[in-house]
Amino acid sequence: MKTFSSSVERINQESATIHGQFGGQRKTSGYHRNPEWQVKVAEAERFMDEIRVGRRRHTDFAEAMSTSDFPKLFADSLDRQLYGAYMATVPTWMNYARAATVNDFREVKRFATSGVRGLLTKVGEGAPHERRAQTETEYKYSVDKYEAGFGLTWETMINDDLGAFFRMPQDLADSVRDSEEEFVTRLYCDTSGPHATNYTALKGNLLTGNPALTRDSLQAAITVLMKRKDERGNPIVVNGVRLVVGTGLSLVAQEIINTTEYRVVDPNGNVRIIKGNGVSANLGVDTNYWIDSVATTANANTSWWVFAAPNGVRPALEFGRLRGFEAPALYERIPDMRRMGGGDEGVSFETETAEKKVKHVYGGTFVDEKMSVASNGTGV
Template identity: 25%
Template sequence: MTMMSLPPDTEAVATRAREAERDRVSTIYDLTGRLNLERSFAEDLVKRGVSVDESRRLILDQVAAKSDETRTFPHVSVPLGGRDERITRRDAVANALLHRYSPTLFPLEDAARQYRGMTLLELARESLGNAGVNTRGLSRDEVATRALHSTSDFPEILSAVTNKTLRQAYDAYPRTFALFCRQVLATDFKSMHRVQLGEAPQLLEVGESGEFKRGTLGESKESYKVKTYGRVVAITRQTLINDDLDAFTRIPAMYGNSIAQLESDVVWGIITANPAMADGNALFHTTHKNLAGTGAALDVGSVGAARAAMAKQTGLDKKTVLNVRPAFLIVPASLELKAEQLVAQNLVPAATSSVVPQSIRTLAPISEPRLDAASETAWYLAASPNQIDTIEYAYLEGQQGAYIETRNGFDVDGVEIKCRLDFGAKAIDWRGLYKNPGA
């Protein structure tokens, strides 16, 4: 007797199919989620019924494409015995462009001579060729687009040129505040609490029993934090086509200059704004004994009185004399010449009463035009930050000064350059500063 085959269990088949579909969908969403891909990309794969294996391949392709869009420029390892040829060539092209920007600041190096006189578009074509891209028959627009969105060295070259021009302009800007202020590094963006140290307790005679008595340090606390400032500069493909070198040399240089100006604005703004300290009184206040009761013109007598007031400053116990000695004479631009004449070393006065004491002649004059907007007559004395705190300014650790990042543009067809400054400043102690409103 022949046994008849049983009909397939349609319900079991349907169950396995549903489970397989659930596995496929969950796998796709899981992979795209872990690789930070858009959910719409996963939804498209699910709707089209793409298999798991094919989905994996497409997901990897999407990750590679996304990596090209947001490029990072890792350090290239240098083989023992010499520099990497790619780095050498990239630096040479950057030097040729920098030499075009400013021959005096960036002398032409021997390796860069072969690139001298080449336009931006010619250098872009050269970079594509070195990367193995055939540019024969490509239009100017196609060359510019591929140079900005390819694995060639050209984006790195633009980044290097922009970085150096921005940094050079940033470093060249005069920072008059650095002489009498103290620089520190902040580890994060949280408020930093700075202790205004009082005097150490006086030493007492040790009796025959050998007992040392304990003392305490007086202290007052000031706090501030680092803030972030920034802008984005774009280098478009039109820049390459038009051979507009200024777009990524002079414009970044202007940003470097403006970043340095911002630092000066923040620090000198403390002097002109006269903010409140932790004790509730303004930085320059009669309670702090660092503000002249009556304004006086800049001369030997008024400077002598200001110097004496600083010397008689006391510790937080209101008793211990600190003998703070001024090191800088700070004036607005309108008083710069008068300040220089006052501290000049080679003047031979006709009368003894006109002699400028050596202690005043040792003051270093600092002229700052930002002070003129607040007052053209007010002048200041400041102690060295090595003797006592005055104003403290801070950069984020690892991000000192102007900092730039580069990526392929999302909002523009080109390269975006982000300029950033992490900076903060605060008056820490009033006893190292003195103000006379002038007359």
């Protein structure tokens, strides 16, 4: 078998000939006189007979048959798999923006009042008391409708042996989360970092010198928030603080928060070991992936924001959804094709496509500049 198997392998070569594989012997008469020739012929007869009766193993043919012999059968890979879609960003906006519900598409108004609260004044006998006037600040915005969808032809659905299109409705739902996060990001961030309209030195919410994010600068920002006062000088209570950064500062922010000990050297060279970082109390960190897309300059890697928790009297931001449509709504076109004799098909009669879409209605605005502090981190 070994002799004949090697001969079968050589036959597969284009240059091989049957005559050459059997020793190249020529007949000297009506019979082959060479013993080697006779052995090979007998072995070939036995091999073919065993094939006929089913006694040859499949492995005996492995050397003779390869994928190159079957260009059509192996044209497409038999080992295929579908990678899942990228994971949607984890929304962070609800940690520092207030969620609200609006009734319709008309402009909604929010009013902040002040002017009456304040310390009492001493009044002498028969003297008039202080008459205080209430002041109002107006904030307004409206919601808009946002949609996206897809259509699949009947042929595409038939060919979808990997189920690639079954997760597309989930992709639409993930698009809603991304859209909300991106929308809120644009309320406090622009191409250069902190939104140029909402963060200014005049409003007192842009840190002097735009310091980089460090423990000291973060502590200074938190101190600014904790010292906020209203128009009559009353302290504004801040119950919690959120630090918001892009991906470029995510590790830096986590290191600051997770530090459990730091050392301070005084002017005399004395070293003090302080337990705790001094800033982690009532402080949370949010990494907003959309900052990297909204801020298109290098400031995306250096900008950072601090927000008062939105559960206070006034939030820094408000994000509103339409009443009755607080959650995204998924739709599909009703199919209008049926087989003669019965049986619906989930596609359009005209184009033989199946269509689905998602609808979401939302809007928002920047509310109170006192409830946030920011820096572009450039040191300028």
